[in-house]
Amino acid sequence: MAINTLKIREDFPILQKRIGGKPLVYFDNACMSLRPKQVLSAIQHYYEDLSACGGRSSHRLATQLTEEMERARKSVSAFFGAKRAEEIIFTKNTTEGINLVANSLALHKGDVVLTTDKEHNSNLLPWQFLAKRKGIVHEVVDSQKDNTFDIDRFERMMSKKVKLVAMVHTSNLDGTTIPAREICKIAHEHGALVLLDGAQSAPHKNVDVRKIDCDFYAFSGHKMCGPSGIGGLYGKKEMLEQLQPFLVGGETVTDTTYTTYELEEIPHRFEAGLQHYAGILGLGAAVEYLKKIGMANVEAQELLLNSAITQGVEQLQLIGPVDPKLRGGICNYLTGSIDPHALAIMLDQSASIMVRSGAHCVHSWFNKHHLKGSLRASVSFYNTVDEAKFFVEQINKIVKNLK
Numbered sequence: 001m002a003i004n005t006l007k008i009r010e011d012f013p014i015l016q017k018r019i020g021g022k023p024l025v026y027f028d029n030a031c032m033s034l035r036p037k038q039v040l041s042a043i044q045h046y047y048e049d050l051s052a053c054g055g056r057s058s059h060r061l062a063t064q065l066t067e068e069m070e071r072a073r074k075s076v077s078a079f080f081g082a083k084r085a086e087e088i089i090f091t092k093n094t095t096e097g098i099n100l101v102a103n104s105l106a107l108h109k110g111d112v113v114l115t116t117d118k119e120h121n122s123n124l125l126p127w128q129f130l131a132k133r134k135g136i137v138h139e140v141v142d143s144q145k146d147n148t149f150d151i152d153r154f155e156r157m158m159s160k161k162v163k164l165v166a167m168v169h170t171s172n173l174d175g176t177t178i179p180a181r182e183i184c185k186i187a188h189e190h191g192a193l194v195l196l197d198g199a200q201s202a203p204h205k206n207v208d209v210r211k212i213d214c215d216f217y218a219f220s221g222h223k224m225c226g227p228s229g230i231g232g233l234y235g236k237k238e239m240l241e242q243l244q245p246f247l248v249g250g251e252t253v254t255d256t257t258y259t260t261y262e263l264e265e266i267p268h269r270f271e272a273g274l275q276h277y278a279g280i281l282g283l284g285a286a287v288e289y290l291k292k293i294g295m296a297n298v299e300a301q302e303l304l305l306n307s308a309i310t311q312g313v314e315q316l317q318l319i320g321p322v323d324p325k326l327r328g329g330i331c332n333y334l335t336g337s338i339d340p341h342a343l344a345i346m347l348d349q350s351a352s353i354m355v356r357s358g359a360h361c362v363h364s365w366f367n368k369h370h371l372k373g374s375l376r377a378s379v380s381f382y383n384t385v386d387e388a389k390f391f392v393e394q395i396n397k398i399v400k401n402l403k
């Protein structure tokens, strides 16, 4: 069933505005999504009607907030197909979720952590730091020539020494998605755990953590129509119970003496200090909103847009496979002798088209290929095919004039 994009756009106040006198064409969705009024209302509801803390005080405002927070947790866990609400820990973002695993899992000197060669810095630095601090070994699985995952190479690199496979589920560099279910099966056969960086899969496709069978899955609210500063980490209950929290303090314990403490149950033992309550309610509203749209519809619309861009853009070299079906909502281009930042600024100034330029926090991949950066258009379900065609027309015109 095709979605009514024009109707959906009415939910997004920013899409009703003009930027520099022109309609906004927002193609920087892989960085941050726009927010519908349903999410804005949930945020406002917190500040206007509750404005209290959750989980502690026993007055009515606090009690209502605690109930609404746990309802949001249930919505998020259902959205990702988790078995239990308590398997969702609220974090600031994907980065915090990954750092939580890195700093809470019992990894020791000589243990191997495997990543892909296309990791966002958020799923690279935690392992580099652990290599320095604890002596773990970080190994990289190189992609195939077309930048897709090399499952045979991965299987050859697996051994009993590999304790964790920490990989980007959908790449923010080229939109490709790794065969996560197969990866989990192979990893588990070797006794390793799997952590998926879900920053780019959560907003764009149906993710069922139980079907995939990953042990951990980190995501960011701000990329999936939710507020900034809120995200989450899914973990299988038995895995979360084995982690040693690394951020501790208020909310993480049920009792303390001067020398001892009793840890709270999961997930609260990982949610230290007062929380981003407006964000949590907003995230709950965001997943309900996406559920209503339907993630299959989101994916279908993004494929339409990706196809229009892929077919239309001339003279620039696409990163990753040409087939739009393999690249979700991402079209990332090497711009040759043209500075990608200059191109991005021209698109903004001349046509109010917002795209991202640079290394997209995947510096390691650009360094490996001796490249400096690229220009990335990333679409979402509220973008229209007319916008995609307009982008194509504008970028082709600018590039032609510059060459």
Ligand SMILES: Cc1ncc(COP(=O)(O)O)c(C=O)c1O
Pocket (backbone or CB within 6 Å): 030, 031, 093, 094, 095, 096, 120, 122, 123, 168, 170, 171, 172, 197, 199, 200, 220
């Ligand atoms: C693939 C990927 N991983 C991790 C992140 C980091 O997300 P956040 O900054 O929300 O923690 C991003 C953000 O762009 C991303 O695209």
